[in-house]
Amino acid sequence: MQRFIIRRLLQTLVTLLAVSIIVFALARLSGDPRDALMPMEASRADRERILVHWGLDQPVHMQYLVFIGNALRGDFGESLQWPGRKALDLVLDRLGNTMELAAVALVFAIALAVPIGVLSAVHKDSRTDFLGKLIALLGQSLPHFWIGIVFIWIFSVHLRWLPTSGRGTFQHMIMPAIVIGWFQVAALMRLIRSSMLESLDSEYVKLARIKGVSERMIIWKHAFRNAAITPLTYFGVMMSYLVVGSITTETVFSWPGVGYLVVQAVTARDFQVVQTVAIVFATVIILMNLAVDILYAYIDPRIRYD
Amino acid sequence: MSNEPTLRKNTTQRANGNVILDVKDLRTYLFTKKAVVKAVDGVSFFLRKGETFGIVGESGSGKSTTALSLLRMEPKPAGRIVGGEIWFYGENILDKNEKEMRKIRGSRISMILQDPQTSLNPVFTIGNQVSEAFTVQEGRKNNQGTLLQRVIDLLRKVNIAAPERRFSDYPHQMSGGMKQRVVGAISISCAPDIVIADEPTSALDLTIQAQYLRLLREIQQTTGISIIFITHDFGIVAKMCDRVAIMYAGKIVEHGPVRAIFNHPLHPYTHALISSVPRMEARVERLFSIPGQLPAPGEMPAGCRFAPRCMYADDRCHKEYPPTFGGLSEHTEHTTDCWRLEDPTWEPKSYSR
């Protein structure tokens, strides 16, 4: 198990390195990176300062080392939109809000997808099965911003149950979390349904029935415990959707998270912040995948010793 | 179409005494999208206390479906028991509801599934799965200490070395033979009256097969339970069983004491099956095999199901299912479904070997 974790940690480091190279390269693809990094109207003095700061007068591999060195010290440059604020501070200040929303969205997605997936497998081809598919499909086929606006229109404007935007109380979180989480329900539920069908058809479920185990225990203990393993591998992918989904949803609900920030930064051509968000999002997603893999190894005994 | 047995000589078809399970005209059909598969189509047999009863037949003849039907576990959702009676200690199993069936499964009738390698749940330890067999039937009245001790004793009973260490193993850490023993242990955990043993079809490994047979013998010697033994191999039946039923395409075509059938098979199919068993002393290289194959589910012959492959078939065989005939006088329980037995002296000829 220890060796497994060490191996996975090393893989994670390599992936992070790759991300840094990609981000570094993208900024330099179009000739003078200052054209991408700085607004057109930047002053000559500013351009000089950046040239020295990023070591742009040096060969490419040296530039990369400078970039990495700065990054490791947490220096991703200064925001242009909010002069004097460090780009990383801006992003980290909001990361908590985004993660909070993603966590609630995840809980919502699981809370909906698990019972729907399990029930539609148990009652395959029944009305429950159909209804489950319908709910899931709606969430996946309607765009985030559209659901968000419709929600605001119904629950905030008409019913006046929930606040339209901002952050503060739990009520503020409900709509954006549902919008982000709902999208995930379809994929997750389908995975749970198909792996439940497989489990329910297995010999070990038959043996449990032969032992006289009750149907409830068959479903939730014997079948679900196995069926939950496959969807777990999807959690890594799902985390990236949750993070990416935050971009539109946070904007619709003016949720003060990284997604909202990056949209503002793009509009203002604040490249330092955009670049920092790319690296922070990538790091978060990679670390989540690492956590999922380790969790997976704990849940599935067959992986531990391989 | 349950035929009253026609007496060939002075026979009585049903014997009394210690019959604990009496299956009458059982029909389990599988309603698939393409066709209605009559996997079990009017099967009758009985089981005495303490005996080993074999069910032998080719792959797809309906053996597993028959066995699962006894536990009311016909393959869902396609499978349904559409007729018959299963009398178990004077009560018809087909009248029980699901809750009553859960009390019977495991504690009174249990089964070793055809594939013991995959019948253990990969995410629970062996100890967990064996002790579950106790707690499901008895509730949680045992304290953890005695429960643990009972599981260890049980594992020892099926010859698992160092059971106190094996207890916390997961199935993937055990060899095939050991998993088979664990499944065997689970099947006898609650001292059932009947264990149904569905022999692995792909028992390629002869050592594992030999272990399995030894395990069953041990189980029977230590507990005195009745065993229904399902296999392809008439040679193993001859070694293991007291009585046997030969199944073909959802029907039992011949039924009786193993000795009688082995020495004097009356049904052409049984005769062919037995001719295909290698005899140790003869050391035959090529085995006799029956030309043709089981009829496909959609194209069940109207008459005798074996007719397309039978060298004795005539017109009537193709049109009408034969009645059940009794056997030779000294074997009062021997019955056969074949038109040829209208002639009381008829016997299938020896195939050249």
Ligand SMILES: Nc1ncnc2c1ncn2[C@@H]1O[C@H](COP(=O)(O)OP(=O)(O)OP(=O)(O)O)[C@@H](O)[C@H]1O
């Ligand atoms: N779940 C199912 N759905 C549809 N048809 C099935 C199902 N299970 C079995 N059958 C069909 O029912 C018939 C009897 O199958 P069964 O498994 O009882 O045969 P068997 O004698 O046990 O064969 P084997 O020796 O290969 O185990 C076969 O034609 C098989 O294809």
Ligand code: SF4
């Ligand atoms: S009834 Fe006819 S076809 Fe069937 S086994 Fe007897 S002889 Fe052959």
Ligand SMILES: [Mg+2]
């Ligand atoms: Mg079978």
